[in-house]
Amino acid sequence: xxxxFKANFVADLIYFRRSRLLLGFALVFxxxxxxxxxxxxxxxxxxxxxxxxxxxxxxxxxFTQIFAAALALMVVSSHLRNRSLKMVFTxxxxxxxxxxxxxxxxxxxxxxxxxxxxxxxxxxxxxxxLSVKTGLLFSALDNLIASxxxxxxxxxxxxxxxxxxxxxxxxxxxxxxxxxxxxxxxxLMRAGNSSTTxxxxxxxxxxxxxxxxxxxxxEDKTSTVVSSLRVTHGEWRYLAYSLGYVLVLSAFCxxxxxxALQRKRHI
Amino acid sequence: MIVTNDVHMHFRQGLWGRQVRALNGMSLQVxxxxxxxxVGQNGAGKSTAMYCLLGLLRPTSxxxxxxxxxxxxxxxxxxxxxxxxxxxxxxxxxxxxxxVRYYASLYGARVSSQSVSASLxxxxxxxxxxxxxxxxxxxxxxxxxxxxxxxxxxxxxxxxEPTRGLDPLVVREFRETLREIHRRGATIVMNSHxxxxxxxxxxxxxxxxxxxxxxxxxxANLTTLNRELYTVAFEGNGTAPEYLSGAVKTGDIIxxxxxxxxxxxxxxxxxxxxxxxxxxxxxRNSLEDSFFRxxxxxxxxxxxxxxxxxxx
Numbered sequence: 001x002x003x004x005f006k007a008n009f010v011a012d013l014i015y016f017r018r019s020r021l022l023l024g025f026a027l028v029f030x031x032x033x034x035x036x037x038x039x040x041x042x043x044x045x046x047x048x049x050x051x052x053x054x055x056x057x058x059x060x061x062x063f064t065q066i067f068a069a070a071l072a073l074m075v076v077s078s079h080l081r082n083r084s085l086k087m088v089f090t091x092x093x094x095x096x097x098x099x100x101x102x103x104x105x106x107x108x109x110x111x112x113x114x115x116x117x118x119x120x121x122x123x124x125x126x127x128x129x130l131s132v133k134t135g136l137l138f139s140a141l142d143n144l145i146a147s148x149x150x151x152x153x154x155x156x157x158x159x160x161x162x163x164x165x166x167x168x169x170x171x172x173x174x175x176x177x178x179x180x181x182x183x184x185x186x187x188l189m190r191a192g193n194s195s196t197t198x199x200x201x202x203x204x205x206x207x208x209x210x211x212x213x214x215x216x217x218x219e220d221k222t223s224t225v226v227s228s229l230r231v232t233h234g235e236w237r238y239l240a241y242s243l244g245y246v247l248v249l250s251a252f253c254x255x256x257x258x259x260a261l262q263r264k265r266h267i
Numbered sequence: 268m269i270v271t272n273d274v275h276m277h278f279r280q281g282l283w284g285r286q287v288r289a290l291n292g293m294s295l296q297v298x299x300x301x302x303x304x305x306v307g308q309n310g311a312g313k314s315t316a317m318y319c320l321l322g323l324l325r326p327t328s329x330x331x332x333x334x335x336x337x338x339x340x341x342x343x344x345x346x347x348x349x350x351x352x353x354x355x356x357x358x359x360x361x362x363x364x365x366x367v368r369y370y371a372s373l374y375g376a377r378v379s380s381q382s383v384s385a386s387l388x389x390x391x392x393x394x395x396x397x398x399x400x401x402x403x404x405x406x407x408x409x410x411x412x413x414x415x416x417x418x419x420x421x422x423x424x425x426x427x428e429p430t431r432g433l434d435p436l437v438v439r440e441f442r443e444t445l446r447e448i449h450r451r452g453a454t455i456v457m458n459s460h461x462x463x464x465x466x467x468x469x470x471x472x473x474x475x476x477x478x479x480x481x482x483x484x485x486x487a488n489l490t491t492l493n494r495e496l497y498t499v500a501f502e503g504n505g506t507a508p509e510y511l512s513g514a515v516k517t518g519d520i521i522x523x524x525x526x527x528x529x530x531x532x533x534x535x536x537x538x539x540x541x542x543x544x545x546x547x548x549x550x551r552n553s554l555e556d557s558f559f560r561x562x563x564x565x566x567x568x569x570x571x572x573x574x575x576x577x578x579x
Contacts, residue, residue, distance in 0.1 A: 007372040011358060018360040083356040090321050090350040090425075091373035094341035262340060267318050
């Protein structure tokens, strides 16, 4: 069992390392971030440097989350489309084990990137003589959890749908979309429009908001941490809640993806 | 080793498309130690049959037993099974060495570097071990698939059109490797269009037509001697008797078939005209002859089964 898991885990890491598409995507994204940040690097004051640090951390966290989605999309869809899984499942390696190792390998890469981002942000704090804030660790952990959530959701969609359609569904079918839609419905209702259709739509968006995956659970509760890099004692518990939410989401996505993987024709 | 009973496999083409019956009551039996070949026309259901035997497809109805178990994706049954697909659907991002190690380690045991190196050496892949699979020829990819069988002693090997697209030299090497694996005691199930190759390798053959086994027998029984015809080859100097059928002239030599009752006439002719006779023997039916006879003659599965039973 351990040998099988290790074999698949290593194989997936080799895949990530050799994927030119992922490498190209990472390079383009990092280049864009660098170009957008470069002018502000010449700032002199401590406050300006702090703001740059916050901006860099935010950009890199955004990159990590997008990269997590790309990893999940690639590892699932490329193996399915190349039909190479028939070489795996005609050995004593179950779909459950393969899927678990694929998830684990992608999460390991995201963990490595998150640690790198944290080390870089700590290094910049030292270089610019800024006090090291606990918010850096908090936002790194929060982003890691959010990235894992994104990863498992995209992996599930990639298992069920064509990769291009999977991306569209992930972009549309998430809590932010339905929250925005519900907000607009409520605004219209408060402006005096009280048609039945509007009320039905508002309720529908509300329930869709409740069931659609959230990329950053409790974002509204911890938004000040990102901008100030200060964490109050009570804010750490939201990290635990986010972790709990992502674990449940991961378990759900894993089970549905496994069901789909077992039903697929690997021929 | 493998027993299937009345297996049906129906596909639907698209969501509302018509139903295709890929397998239509397939029943076959593979014994331990057999080199078993599935033959049939395109679309006869050979690949579908193999996918069902491997557990990659669940049959619509009927039962399949492989080494006493029902094949399921990734089950323990596969500890003794290896499979080489028709198209090299391998992990193309890996190098030759990585792929061999990966496939061998999927059997759950630790794979030593020595065993990987030894198998690569045996198959002539040692110099290409750092080459990515995406840059390998089909023959090399097939050898990667074979290498896993050499590391992990396989009891049952499935080959789906294994020599399609390979050059004659590689086909010959490949054939020798398969014979070696078979000599070690493995049961091999292969499907192929190349009947001459099956004649060289297999000891049992099943002929599929429209998803159904229409004949299943030992190769020796399918390529029996035809006791009504003699094959003769002689230096003709322009004289060929009118009862010679299927005559082919190659250089000075004429080869053809004569009916049993005209054998002495032919001998007399040879004596009178002082013909040099190179060959005169009972005609042996090739697998190709049997295949066409069965497919065109519509020989039923029951006939084949009865014949098999009678002979066993």
